Amino acid sequence: MTAQDARHVPLNTAQKLAQDAAEAAETRAYLTHxxxxxxxxxxxxxxxxxxxxxxxxxxxxxxxxxxxxxxxxxxxxxxxxxxxxxxxxxxxxxxxxxxxxxxxxxxxxxxxxxxxxxxxxxxxxxxxxxxxxxxxxxxxxxxxxxxxxxxxxxxxxxxxxxxxxxxxxxxxxxxxxxxxGGRPAAERPAVRRKLFADYLEDARSAWTSDVVISSGWVREVTGCSRGLAPRVARALADEVGGRP
Known part of the structure:
Protein backbone atom coordinates (compact mmCIF):
# COMPACT_ATOMS: atom_id res chain seq x y z
CA MET A 1 0.00 0.00 0.00
CA THR A 2 1.44 3.38 -1.02
CA ALA A 3 2.26 5.72 1.89
CA GLN A 4 0.17 8.89 1.89
CA ASP A 5 0.02 12.10 3.90
CA ALA A 6 -3.07 13.47 5.64
CA ARG A 7 -4.50 14.79 2.36
CA HIS A 8 -4.03 11.42 0.66
CA VAL A 9 -1.12 12.67 -1.46
CA PRO A 10 1.39 9.86 -2.14
CA LEU A 11 4.77 10.44 -0.47
CA ASN A 12 7.89 10.43 -2.58
CA THR A 13 10.98 8.37 -1.77
CA ALA A 14 12.68 11.15 0.16
CA GLN A 15 9.64 11.74 2.36
CA LYS A 16 9.31 8.03 3.13
CA LEU A 17 13.02 7.84 3.96
CA ALA A 18 12.63 10.86 6.21
CA GLN A 19 9.80 9.13 8.07
CA ASP A 20 11.87 5.95 8.40
CA ALA A 21 14.85 7.93 9.68
CA ALA A 22 12.71 9.72 12.24
CA GLU A 23 11.22 6.43 13.42
CA ALA A 24 14.66 4.82 13.66
CA ALA A 25 15.96 7.78 15.67
CA GLU A 26 13.01 7.55 18.05
CA THR A 27 13.44 3.79 18.47
CA ARG A 28 17.15 4.15 19.12
CA ALA A 29 16.51 6.90 21.66
CA TYR A 30 14.30 4.55 23.67
CA LEU A 31 16.63 1.56 23.29
CA THR A 32 19.56 3.58 24.64
CA HIS A 33 17.55 5.25 27.40
CA GLY A 181 23.97 11.64 30.44
CA GLY A 182 21.23 10.41 32.76
CA ARG A 183 20.90 10.97 36.44
CA PRO A 184 19.74 8.52 39.09
CA ALA A 185 16.02 7.89 39.03
CA ALA A 186 15.54 9.75 42.33
CA GLU A 187 17.05 12.90 40.80
CA ARG A 188 15.19 12.83 37.49
CA PRO A 189 12.01 14.87 37.46
CA ALA A 190 8.84 13.02 36.54
CA VAL A 191 7.67 13.73 33.00
CA ARG A 192 3.97 13.66 32.14
CA ARG A 193 3.13 11.44 29.23
CA LYS A 194 2.03 13.44 26.18
CA LEU A 195 -1.45 12.68 24.93
CA PHE A 196 -3.02 12.94 21.49
CA ALA A 197 -4.42 16.38 22.32
CA ASP A 198 -0.94 17.58 23.29
CA TYR A 199 0.54 16.53 19.95
CA LEU A 200 -2.38 18.08 18.11
CA GLU A 201 -1.90 21.35 19.98
CA ASP A 202 1.82 21.36 19.11
CA ALA A 203 1.01 20.78 15.44
CA ARG A 204 -1.68 23.45 15.50
CA SER A 205 0.76 25.98 16.95
CA ALA A 206 3.41 25.19 14.33
CA TRP A 207 1.09 25.20 11.30
CA THR A 208 0.97 28.14 8.91
CA SER A 209 -1.04 28.61 5.73
CA ASP A 210 1.91 27.79 3.48
CA VAL A 211 2.56 24.41 5.13
CA VAL A 212 1.38 21.21 3.50
CA ILE A 213 0.22 18.98 6.35
CA SER A 214 1.73 15.52 6.19
CA SER A 215 2.71 12.77 8.60
CA GLY A 216 6.38 13.59 8.15
CA TRP A 217 5.79 17.27 8.93
CA VAL A 218 3.79 16.35 12.06
CA ARG A 219 6.53 14.04 13.27
CA GLU A 220 9.10 16.76 12.66
CA VAL A 221 7.31 19.51 14.62
CA THR A 222 5.79 17.41 17.42
CA GLY A 223 8.13 14.44 17.83
CA CYS A 224 5.26 11.96 17.95
CA SER A 225 5.56 8.36 16.82
CA ARG A 226 5.07 7.19 13.26
CA GLY A 227 1.84 5.43 14.15
CA LEU A 228 0.34 8.50 15.78
CA ALA A 229 1.48 11.06 13.21
CA PRO A 230 -1.19 10.24 10.56
CA ARG A 231 -3.97 10.68 13.11
CA VAL A 232 -2.61 14.03 14.23
CA ALA A 233 -2.13 15.15 10.62
CA ARG A 234 -5.65 14.07 9.67
CA ALA A 235 -7.20 15.87 12.66
CA LEU A 236 -5.27 19.05 11.93
CA ALA A 237 -6.16 18.91 8.23
CA ASP A 238 -9.84 18.60 9.12
CA GLU A 239 -9.55 21.66 11.33
CA VAL A 240 -7.75 23.98 8.94
CA GLY A 241 -9.60 22.68 5.90
CA GLY A 242 -12.82 24.30 7.16
CA ARG A 243 -11.22 27.70 7.63
CA PRO A 244 -11.56 30.53 5.07
Missing part, protein backbone atom coordinates in the same frame (compact mmCIF):
# COMPACT_ATOMS: atom_id res chain seq x y z
CA UNK A 34 19.18 4.51 30.78
CA UNK A 35 15.98 3.08 32.25
CA UNK A 36 15.51 0.71 29.30
CA UNK A 37 19.15 -0.38 29.47
CA UNK A 38 18.85 -0.92 33.22
CA UNK A 39 15.74 -3.05 32.73
CA UNK A 40 17.47 -5.23 30.13
CA UNK A 41 20.49 -5.67 32.42
CA UNK A 42 18.18 -6.62 35.29
CA UNK A 43 16.69 -9.34 33.11
CA UNK A 44 20.17 -10.64 32.29
CA UNK A 45 21.09 -10.48 35.97
CA UNK A 46 18.03 -12.61 36.83
CA UNK A 47 18.94 -15.19 34.18
CA UNK A 48 22.55 -15.35 35.42
CA UNK A 49 21.40 -15.77 39.01
CA UNK A 50 18.99 -18.57 38.16
CA UNK A 51 21.54 -20.53 36.14
CA UNK A 52 24.34 -20.10 38.69
CA UNK A 53 22.09 -21.04 41.58
CA UNK A 54 20.89 -24.13 39.73
CA UNK A 55 24.49 -25.21 39.06
CA UNK A 56 25.55 -24.60 42.67
CA UNK A 57 22.59 -26.47 44.17
CA UNK A 58 23.04 -29.43 41.81
CA UNK A 59 26.76 -29.54 42.54
CA UNK A 60 26.17 -29.55 46.30
CA UNK A 61 23.51 -32.23 45.91
CA UNK A 62 26.02 -34.42 44.04
CA UNK A 63 28.53 -34.16 46.91
CA UNK A 64 26.00 -35.09 49.59
CA UNK A 65 26.32 -38.87 49.31
CA UNK A 66 30.12 -38.78 49.29
CA UNK A 67 30.23 -36.51 52.34
CA UNK A 68 27.77 -38.84 54.10
CA UNK A 69 30.01 -41.81 53.33
CA UNK A 70 33.02 -39.90 54.66
CA UNK A 71 31.19 -38.94 57.86
CA UNK A 72 29.58 -42.35 58.53
CA UNK A 73 32.96 -44.11 58.23
CA UNK A 74 31.45 -47.50 57.54
CA UNK A 75 28.74 -47.34 60.21
CA UNK A 76 25.85 -49.77 59.74
CA UNK A 77 23.00 -48.45 57.64
CA UNK A 78 20.24 -46.73 59.63
CA UNK A 79 22.33 -46.62 62.74
CA UNK A 80 22.52 -43.40 64.75
CA UNK A 81 25.97 -42.56 63.37
CA UNK A 82 24.83 -43.34 59.82
CA UNK A 83 21.78 -41.08 60.15
CA UNK A 84 23.77 -38.28 61.80
CA UNK A 85 26.24 -38.35 58.89
CA UNK A 86 23.52 -37.07 56.57
CA UNK A 87 23.39 -33.84 58.58
CA UNK A 88 27.02 -32.87 57.93
CA UNK A 89 26.76 -31.92 54.27
CA UNK A 90 23.55 -29.83 54.64
CA UNK A 91 25.20 -28.01 57.58
CA UNK A 92 28.13 -26.90 55.45
CA UNK A 93 26.02 -26.28 52.34
CA UNK A 94 23.44 -24.12 54.13
CA UNK A 95 26.18 -21.85 55.51
CA UNK A 96 27.63 -21.51 52.03
CA UNK A 97 24.24 -20.77 50.47
CA UNK A 98 23.49 -18.18 53.16
CA UNK A 99 26.75 -16.37 52.37
CA UNK A 100 26.07 -16.45 48.64
CA UNK A 101 22.54 -15.16 49.17
CA UNK A 102 23.85 -12.26 51.24
CA UNK A 103 26.47 -11.46 48.62
CA UNK A 104 23.71 -11.39 46.03
CA UNK A 105 22.29 -8.32 47.80
CA UNK A 106 25.58 -6.63 48.69
CA UNK A 107 26.92 -7.02 45.15
CA UNK A 108 23.76 -5.49 43.74
CA UNK A 109 24.39 -2.29 45.69
CA UNK A 110 28.21 -2.61 45.50
CA UNK A 111 28.65 -2.85 49.27
CA UNK A 112 31.96 -4.40 50.31
CA UNK A 113 31.79 -7.22 52.86
CA UNK A 114 34.37 -7.95 55.56
CA UNK A 115 37.23 -10.46 55.32
CA UNK A 116 35.43 -13.03 57.47
CA UNK A 117 32.72 -13.41 54.86
CA UNK A 118 35.26 -14.51 52.25
CA UNK A 119 37.04 -16.75 54.75
CA UNK A 120 33.79 -18.44 55.70
CA UNK A 121 32.94 -19.02 52.05
CA UNK A 122 36.34 -20.53 51.31
CA UNK A 123 36.25 -22.67 54.45
CA UNK A 124 32.91 -24.21 53.50
CA UNK A 125 34.06 -24.81 49.94
CA UNK A 126 37.36 -26.38 50.99
CA UNK A 127 35.60 -28.54 53.61
CA UNK A 128 33.15 -29.77 50.99
CA UNK A 129 35.99 -30.61 48.59
CA UNK A 130 38.06 -32.46 51.18
CA UNK A 131 35.17 -34.55 52.50
CA UNK A 132 33.98 -35.33 48.98
CA UNK A 133 37.38 -36.53 47.68
CA UNK A 134 38.95 -38.05 50.81
CA UNK A 135 37.97 -41.63 49.99
CA UNK A 136 39.16 -41.23 46.38
CA UNK A 137 42.60 -40.00 47.47
CA UNK A 138 42.82 -42.78 50.05
CA UNK A 139 42.03 -45.37 47.38
CA UNK A 140 44.48 -43.79 44.94
CA UNK A 141 41.96 -43.88 42.09
CA UNK A 142 42.71 -41.08 39.64
CA UNK A 143 39.37 -41.43 37.86
CA UNK A 144 37.49 -41.25 41.15
CA UNK A 145 39.49 -38.20 42.22
CA UNK A 146 38.62 -36.39 38.99
CA UNK A 147 34.97 -37.42 39.20
CA UNK A 148 34.52 -36.19 42.76
CA UNK A 149 36.68 -33.11 42.28
CA UNK A 150 34.73 -31.59 39.40
CA UNK A 151 31.44 -30.76 41.23
CA UNK A 152 33.08 -29.07 44.27
CA UNK A 153 35.46 -27.12 42.03
CA UNK A 154 32.58 -25.99 39.82
CA UNK A 155 30.70 -24.85 42.92
CA UNK A 156 33.83 -23.04 44.13
CA UNK A 157 34.38 -21.25 40.82
CA UNK A 158 30.69 -20.42 40.44
CA UNK A 159 30.54 -19.01 43.97
CA UNK A 160 33.43 -16.67 43.20
CA UNK A 161 32.30 -15.78 39.69
CA UNK A 162 28.68 -15.03 40.53
CA UNK A 163 29.72 -12.25 42.93
CA UNK A 164 31.95 -10.60 40.34
CA UNK A 165 29.29 -10.96 37.67
CA UNK A 166 26.68 -9.22 39.82
CA UNK A 167 29.11 -6.42 40.60
CA UNK A 168 29.96 -5.90 36.92
CA UNK A 169 26.30 -5.95 35.91
CA UNK A 170 25.67 -3.22 38.46
CA UNK A 171 28.56 -1.23 36.98
CA UNK A 172 27.04 -1.72 33.53
CA UNK A 173 23.91 0.09 34.68
CA UNK A 174 26.05 2.96 35.92
CA UNK A 175 27.94 3.14 32.63
CA UNK A 176 24.64 3.26 30.75
CA UNK A 177 23.55 6.25 32.81
CA UNK A 178 26.90 7.98 32.26
CA UNK A 179 26.93 7.46 28.51
CA UNK A 180 23.34 8.67 28.19
Missing amino acids: PDVVALRIERVRSQVDRMCWAGIVLGLAFTMTNVQGFASAGSPAWSLAWLAAWVLDPTVSLVLLAILRAEQVTARYQVQTGPWVRRAKWLTLVATYVMNTWASYAAGSLASIVLHSVPPLVVFVAAEAITDLRDKLTEAVGVAYSEA
Whole structure:
Protein backbone atom coordinates (compact mmCIF):
# COMPACT_ATOMS: atom_id res chain seq x y z
CA MET A 1 0.00 0.00 0.00
CA THR A 2 1.44 3.38 -1.02
CA ALA A 3 2.26 5.72 1.89
CA GLN A 4 0.17 8.89 1.89
CA ASP A 5 0.02 12.10 3.90
CA ALA A 6 -3.07 13.47 5.64
CA ARG A 7 -4.50 14.79 2.36
CA HIS A 8 -4.03 11.42 0.66
CA VAL A 9 -1.12 12.67 -1.46
CA PRO A 10 1.39 9.86 -2.14
CA LEU A 11 4.77 10.44 -0.47
CA ASN A 12 7.89 10.43 -2.58
CA THR A 13 10.98 8.37 -1.77
CA ALA A 14 12.68 11.15 0.16
CA GLN A 15 9.64 11.74 2.36
CA LYS A 16 9.31 8.03 3.13
CA LEU A 17 13.02 7.84 3.96
CA ALA A 18 12.63 10.86 6.21
CA GLN A 19 9.80 9.13 8.07
CA ASP A 20 11.87 5.95 8.40
CA ALA A 21 14.85 7.93 9.68
CA ALA A 22 12.71 9.72 12.24
CA GLU A 23 11.22 6.43 13.42
CA ALA A 24 14.66 4.82 13.66
CA ALA A 25 15.96 7.78 15.67
CA GLU A 26 13.01 7.55 18.05
CA THR A 27 13.44 3.79 18.47
CA ARG A 28 17.15 4.15 19.12
CA ALA A 29 16.51 6.90 21.66
CA TYR A 30 14.30 4.55 23.67
CA LEU A 31 16.63 1.56 23.29
CA THR A 32 19.56 3.58 24.64
CA HIS A 33 17.55 5.25 27.40
CA PRO A 34 19.18 4.51 30.78
CA ASP A 35 15.98 3.08 32.25
CA VAL A 36 15.51 0.71 29.30
CA VAL A 37 19.15 -0.38 29.47
CA ALA A 38 18.85 -0.92 33.22
CA LEU A 39 15.74 -3.05 32.73
CA ARG A 40 17.47 -5.23 30.13
CA ILE A 41 20.49 -5.67 32.42
CA GLU A 42 18.18 -6.62 35.29
CA ARG A 43 16.69 -9.34 33.11
CA VAL A 44 20.17 -10.64 32.29
CA ARG A 45 21.09 -10.48 35.97
CA SER A 46 18.03 -12.61 36.83
CA GLN A 47 18.94 -15.19 34.18
CA VAL A 48 22.55 -15.35 35.42
CA ASP A 49 21.40 -15.77 39.01
CA ARG A 50 18.99 -18.57 38.16
CA MET A 51 21.54 -20.53 36.14
CA CYS A 52 24.34 -20.10 38.69
CA TRP A 53 22.09 -21.04 41.58
CA ALA A 54 20.89 -24.13 39.73
CA GLY A 55 24.49 -25.21 39.06
CA ILE A 56 25.55 -24.60 42.67
CA VAL A 57 22.59 -26.47 44.17
CA LEU A 58 23.04 -29.43 41.81
CA GLY A 59 26.76 -29.54 42.54
CA LEU A 60 26.17 -29.55 46.30
CA ALA A 61 23.51 -32.23 45.91
CA PHE A 62 26.02 -34.42 44.04
CA THR A 63 28.53 -34.16 46.91
CA MET A 64 26.00 -35.09 49.59
CA THR A 65 26.32 -38.87 49.31
CA ASN A 66 30.12 -38.78 49.29
CA VAL A 67 30.23 -36.51 52.34
CA GLN A 68 27.77 -38.84 54.10
CA GLY A 69 30.01 -41.81 53.33
CA PHE A 70 33.02 -39.90 54.66
CA ALA A 71 31.19 -38.94 57.86
CA SER A 72 29.58 -42.35 58.53
CA ALA A 73 32.96 -44.11 58.23
CA GLY A 74 31.45 -47.50 57.54
CA SER A 75 28.74 -47.34 60.21
CA PRO A 76 25.85 -49.77 59.74
CA ALA A 77 23.00 -48.45 57.64
CA TRP A 78 20.24 -46.73 59.63
CA SER A 79 22.33 -46.62 62.74
CA LEU A 80 22.52 -43.40 64.75
CA ALA A 81 25.97 -42.56 63.37
CA TRP A 82 24.83 -43.34 59.82
CA LEU A 83 21.78 -41.08 60.15
CA ALA A 84 23.77 -38.28 61.80
CA ALA A 85 26.24 -38.35 58.89
CA TRP A 86 23.52 -37.07 56.57
CA VAL A 87 23.39 -33.84 58.58
CA LEU A 88 27.02 -32.87 57.93
CA ASP A 89 26.76 -31.92 54.27
CA PRO A 90 23.55 -29.83 54.64
CA THR A 91 25.20 -28.01 57.58
CA VAL A 92 28.13 -26.90 55.45
CA SER A 93 26.02 -26.28 52.34
CA LEU A 94 23.44 -24.12 54.13
CA VAL A 95 26.18 -21.85 55.51
CA LEU A 96 27.63 -21.51 52.03
CA LEU A 97 24.24 -20.77 50.47
CA ALA A 98 23.49 -18.18 53.16
CA ILE A 99 26.75 -16.37 52.37
CA LEU A 100 26.07 -16.45 48.64
CA ARG A 101 22.54 -15.16 49.17
CA ALA A 102 23.85 -12.26 51.24
CA GLU A 103 26.47 -11.46 48.62
CA GLN A 104 23.71 -11.39 46.03
CA VAL A 105 22.29 -8.32 47.80
CA THR A 106 25.58 -6.63 48.69
CA ALA A 107 26.92 -7.02 45.15
CA ARG A 108 23.76 -5.49 43.74
CA TYR A 109 24.39 -2.29 45.69
CA GLN A 110 28.21 -2.61 45.50
CA VAL A 111 28.65 -2.85 49.27
CA GLN A 112 31.96 -4.40 50.31
CA THR A 113 31.79 -7.22 52.86
CA GLY A 114 34.37 -7.95 55.56
CA PRO A 115 37.23 -10.46 55.32
CA TRP A 116 35.43 -13.03 57.47
CA VAL A 117 32.72 -13.41 54.86
CA ARG A 118 35.26 -14.51 52.25
CA ARG A 119 37.04 -16.75 54.75
CA ALA A 120 33.79 -18.44 55.70
CA LYS A 121 32.94 -19.02 52.05
CA TRP A 122 36.34 -20.53 51.31
CA LEU A 123 36.25 -22.67 54.45
CA THR A 124 32.91 -24.21 53.50
CA LEU A 125 34.06 -24.81 49.94
CA VAL A 126 37.36 -26.38 50.99
CA ALA A 127 35.60 -28.54 53.61
CA THR A 128 33.15 -29.77 50.99
CA TYR A 129 35.99 -30.61 48.59
CA VAL A 130 38.06 -32.46 51.18
CA MET A 131 35.17 -34.55 52.50
CA ASN A 132 33.98 -35.33 48.98
CA THR A 133 37.38 -36.53 47.68
CA TRP A 134 38.95 -38.05 50.81
CA ALA A 135 37.97 -41.63 49.99
CA SER A 136 39.16 -41.23 46.38
CA TYR A 137 42.60 -40.00 47.47
CA ALA A 138 42.82 -42.78 50.05
CA ALA A 139 42.03 -45.37 47.38
CA GLY A 140 44.48 -43.79 44.94
CA SER A 141 41.96 -43.88 42.09
CA LEU A 142 42.71 -41.08 39.64
CA ALA A 143 39.37 -41.43 37.86
CA SER A 144 37.49 -41.25 41.15
CA ILE A 145 39.49 -38.20 42.22
CA VAL A 146 38.62 -36.39 38.99
CA LEU A 147 34.97 -37.42 39.20
CA HIS A 148 34.52 -36.19 42.76
CA SER A 149 36.68 -33.11 42.28
CA VAL A 150 34.73 -31.59 39.40
CA PRO A 151 31.44 -30.76 41.23
CA PRO A 152 33.08 -29.07 44.27
CA LEU A 153 35.46 -27.12 42.03
CA VAL A 154 32.58 -25.99 39.82
CA VAL A 155 30.70 -24.85 42.92
CA PHE A 156 33.83 -23.04 44.13
CA VAL A 157 34.38 -21.25 40.82
CA ALA A 158 30.69 -20.42 40.44
CA ALA A 159 30.54 -19.01 43.97
CA GLU A 160 33.43 -16.67 43.20
CA ALA A 161 32.30 -15.78 39.69
CA ILE A 162 28.68 -15.03 40.53
CA THR A 163 29.72 -12.25 42.93
CA ASP A 164 31.95 -10.60 40.34
CA LEU A 165 29.29 -10.96 37.67
CA ARG A 166 26.68 -9.22 39.82
CA ASP A 167 29.11 -6.42 40.60
CA LYS A 168 29.96 -5.90 36.92
CA LEU A 169 26.30 -5.95 35.91
CA THR A 170 25.67 -3.22 38.46
CA GLU A 171 28.56 -1.23 36.98
CA ALA A 172 27.04 -1.72 33.53
CA VAL A 173 23.91 0.09 34.68
CA GLY A 174 26.05 2.96 35.92
CA VAL A 175 27.94 3.14 32.63
CA ALA A 176 24.64 3.26 30.75
CA TYR A 177 23.55 6.25 32.81
CA SER A 178 26.90 7.98 32.26
CA GLU A 179 26.93 7.46 28.51
CA ALA A 180 23.34 8.67 28.19
CA GLY A 181 23.97 11.64 30.44
CA GLY A 182 21.23 10.41 32.76
CA ARG A 183 20.90 10.97 36.44
CA PRO A 184 19.74 8.52 39.09
CA ALA A 185 16.02 7.89 39.03
CA ALA A 186 15.54 9.75 42.33
CA GLU A 187 17.05 12.90 40.80
CA ARG A 188 15.19 12.83 37.49
CA PRO A 189 12.01 14.87 37.46
CA ALA A 190 8.84 13.02 36.54
CA VAL A 191 7.67 13.73 33.00
CA ARG A 192 3.97 13.66 32.14
CA ARG A 193 3.13 11.44 29.23
CA LYS A 194 2.03 13.44 26.18
CA LEU A 195 -1.45 12.68 24.93
CA PHE A 196 -3.02 12.94 21.49
CA ALA A 197 -4.42 16.38 22.32
CA ASP A 198 -0.94 17.58 23.29
CA TYR A 199 0.54 16.53 19.95
CA LEU A 200 -2.38 18.08 18.11
CA GLU A 201 -1.90 21.35 19.98
CA ASP A 202 1.82 21.36 19.11
CA ALA A 203 1.01 20.78 15.44
CA ARG A 204 -1.68 23.45 15.50
CA SER A 205 0.76 25.98 16.95
CA ALA A 206 3.41 25.19 14.33
CA TRP A 207 1.09 25.20 11.30
CA THR A 208 0.97 28.14 8.91
CA SER A 209 -1.04 28.61 5.73
CA ASP A 210 1.91 27.79 3.48
CA VAL A 211 2.56 24.41 5.13
CA VAL A 212 1.38 21.21 3.50
CA ILE A 213 0.22 18.98 6.35
CA SER A 214 1.73 15.52 6.19
CA SER A 215 2.71 12.77 8.60
CA GLY A 216 6.38 13.59 8.15
CA TRP A 217 5.79 17.27 8.93
CA VAL A 218 3.79 16.35 12.06
CA ARG A 219 6.53 14.04 13.27
CA GLU A 220 9.10 16.76 12.66
CA VAL A 221 7.31 19.51 14.62
CA THR A 222 5.79 17.41 17.42
CA GLY A 223 8.13 14.44 17.83
CA CYS A 224 5.26 11.96 17.95
CA SER A 225 5.56 8.36 16.82
CA ARG A 226 5.07 7.19 13.26
CA GLY A 227 1.84 5.43 14.15
CA LEU A 228 0.34 8.50 15.78
CA ALA A 229 1.48 11.06 13.21
CA PRO A 230 -1.19 10.24 10.56
CA ARG A 231 -3.97 10.68 13.11
CA VAL A 232 -2.61 14.03 14.23
CA ALA A 233 -2.13 15.15 10.62
CA ARG A 234 -5.65 14.07 9.67
CA ALA A 235 -7.20 15.87 12.66
CA LEU A 236 -5.27 19.05 11.93
CA ALA A 237 -6.16 18.91 8.23
CA ASP A 238 -9.84 18.60 9.12
CA GLU A 239 -9.55 21.66 11.33
CA VAL A 240 -7.75 23.98 8.94
CA GLY A 241 -9.60 22.68 5.90
CA GLY A 242 -12.82 24.30 7.16
CA ARG A 243 -11.22 27.70 7.63
CA PRO A 244 -11.56 30.53 5.07
